[in-house]
Amino acid sequence: MNPVKNKLYAAAEKAVTQSLRIKAGEQFLLVTDKAKMDIAEAFAFWAKKCGAETTTYLMTETLRPISEPTKLFRMLAESPKVMVYMLDARIAEKPFRGYMVQAGETHGRLCMMPGITVDMMERLVNIDYVKLAEKTKRIMRLLKDAGDVRITNPAGTDISFSVKKRGWHIDIGDISKRGRHGNLPAGECYTCPIEETFTGKAVISLIDDKLGRGVMHFERGKLVSSSGKGIEAVLKNIGEDPTGRIIGEFGVGTNAGARICPNMLEAEKAFGTVHFAVGDSYGIGINKSRHHYDALIEKASIYAKGRWIARDGRYLV
Numbered sequence: 001m002n003p004v005k006n007k008l009y010a011a012a013e014k015a016v017t018q019s020l021r022i023k024a025g026e027q028f029l030l031v032t033d034k035a036k037m038d039i040a041e042a043f044a045f046w047a048k049k050c051g052a053e054t055t056t057y058l059m060t061e062t063l064r065p066i067s068e069p070t071k072l073f074r075m076l077a078e079s080p081k082v083m084v085y086m087l088d089a090r091i092a093e094k095p096f097r098g099y100m101v102q103a104g105e106t107h108g109r110l111c112m113m114p115g116i117t118v119d120m121m122e123r124l125v126n127i128d129y130v131k132l133a134e135k136t137k138r139i140m141r142l143l144k145d146a147g148d149v150r151i152t153n154p155a156g157t158d159i160s161f162s163v164k165k166r167g168w169h170i171d172i173g174d175i176s177k178r179g180r181h182g183n184l185p186a187g188e189c190y191t192c193p194i195e196e197t198f199t200g201k202a203v204i205s206l207i208d209d210k211l212g213r214g215v216m217h218f219e220r221g222k223l224v225s226s227s228g229k230g231i232e233a234v235l236k237n238i239g240e241d242p243t244g245r246i247i248g249e250f251g252v253g254t255n256a257g258a259r260i261c262p263n264m265l266e267a268e269k270a271f272g273t274v275h276f277a278v279g280d281s282y283g284i285g286i287n288k289s290r291h292h293y294d295a296l297i298e299k300a301s302i303y304a305k306g307r308w309i310a311r312d313g314r315y316l317v
Helices: 007-019 034-049 071-077 091-107 118-124 129-143 229-238
Strands: 027-032 053-058 082-085 109-112 149-152 158-161 169-171 181-183 188-191 199-207 210-219 222-227 247-253 274-279 292-297 301-304 307-311
Touching: 007 034, 007 118, 027 034, 034 053, 034 118, 053 071, 071 091, 082 091, 091 109, 091 181, 091 229, 091 292, 129 169, 129 188, 129 247, 129 301, 199 229, 210 229, 222 229, 229 274, 229 292, 247 292
Parallel strands: 027 053, 027 082, 082 109, 109 181
Antiparallel strands: 149 158, 149 301, 158 199, 169 188, 188 247, 199 210, 199 292, 210 222, 247 274, 274 292, 301 307
């Protein structure tokens, strides 16, 4: 095999050299499982080419689900400058993923790829990031500081909130600087609604990789009632922890190539969708939690600053 002509290796090269911008001498930790070994090998190939000091950690099935890092893993995760996480996505491992985000932001930079597949790498990672950035920043500007956001869709979603004076993050594939964490595939802008303004009904098609229609009712930022098997599975994992039922994120997908599928890593990036998350607000809002669960709304209509900027998943501006 010639790695230079292989689609997977071409995508991994872009991830290593353009998104993460790994440099010679940097410590690089790659956390993978058996199902992702082909992808991990492609990353390791290009990291070695860049001159990085690369370590691969294989999470075996006999150790899963993992909810907390071991002492030895903490030593690994809190030393490197760059980390990539590509384990299969599982609800029970949300606290471990939360630890990875915290460690990555504190000690270096982190690329989160839970549930990544070879197909997703080839379709959605080897893309034009300049165009993605332009599109994402434009949508963010339309929503930034809006005090009157309303989200509806044909399935029955109708929820209103304010994002006035809340900070925004953009996930456009640039994970090159210390303190950053992002996804590959990339393609979203996100913030946290002002909690006490967040009220209404969200009719979702996917929550944390659990396909199936569900309904979530919020009052003043708190999830007060719900239905749907996917939501039931998430709430079972949250248990009695009240922080897992607080609104933590509002995001808008901006990747035109992403599809709605039973993998939130890709689905939440799909153009024409929005997503809400309960749990941790990543420091944007007031809620801190060991939980964070994204819920997808298809064919979204978006109202902000006195006008509809999208109708049924199609942008009007």
